[in-house]
Amino acid sequence: MRAPATLSFTGKNLTCTRGDTTVFTDLDFDVDPGEALIVRGVNGSGKSSLLRMAAGFLAPTEGELRREGDLIAKDPENHFTRLHYLGHLNALKPAFTVLENLEFWRRLFSGSTRSTGIKTDARALDRLGLSAIADMPTHYLSAGQRRRLALARLLAVARPLWLLDEPTSSLDDAGSETLVQLISEHLSTGGMVIAAVHGELAVPDCKTIVLGSEPPVS
């Protein structure tokens, strides 16, 4: 038995059961600061379940998740406030503008006031190429633009762990490239990334786990 690494995020013997279906069993992973973990697998192999589990939304049927050696199940709030989860849904309110959506989440996540964070918002939007449409209601945005706005949240509030569920969906090539850059920068500052992807995501030296090499047992 090795001592748990101090800053890593680990999962051990994870089993996920949804209803009567066993999605995956005995899954281990560990991510250290500055590392990315790419999760691959066919549709229905449990990539999203694994990410929701890693976020602490879904309790593992068996096994345990540890953050810096501490069980996540014991203090989920401490885990929640140190991660970004980006699922299939972008969590945007259609009636509000691009900037208002970002500002709302930034303020809620960081508890900071309007005046101190406004530059952060502008920088994040600029980075994702959304500055020109900052005042447009998100209702009018294309799917790709909404995705970019959801990604802007990762920049507006700094959190060490990013959980990305198919982050490139609806992004164009330039958008995917920006995402890879963002991930690289995040890793270079000691961040951690777990991403479920289908296509290529050219993140330099990352670990990969493949789910569902055998068909799920039902």
Place this chain on the structure above:
Amino acid sequence: MLVVVFFVLTVTLFPLGVGPEASVLRRIAPGVIWVSALLAAMLSLDRLFQVDFEDGSLDQLALAPLPLELVAAAKCLAHWLSTGLPLLVISPLLGILLNLSGEAYGTLLLAMAIGTPSLSLVGAIGAALTVGIRRGGVLLSLLVLPLYIPVLIFGVGAIDAALVGLGGNAHLLVLAAILLIALPLAPWAVAGALRLNLE
């Protein structure tokens, strides 16, 4: 606004249904106003958390440093401000429509002011429990309506007591007690139900 229109329409249906006899209407006025208020408050409940669930905001809310209990309390407050408060404001007008006696209006307003926040708080528990269920509206009514009965009984009781000259204080105090129990417990229950639905 739709909720208020629904409230007014439901109440105005009663004179059409039971006949325009003033003494009958005066007798049933407190009950009609309260029952319509319950239904109107329930009408908007199913969207309370559903939208956030469907667009992924609920996941993000769980990740915010703000405790989910406070989010739940804020949601209840928003529901009351957009539902309970307008109902409260319009209810004297409906009292006039139903020929409610003059001495009951003060009690009507007080009872609505103390009773409708409980409707939002208790209703939010049902809304949070059914958030993951598609078309959970009917199930929500089945869950929530029985829990509204105490508010209905003491809300109507307060007005009836004021009408016969007993004063509605005892009933109002029970309504206040219900609110004081719901106020700390409901946000906690709502947050628990929402966490279950994060799966």
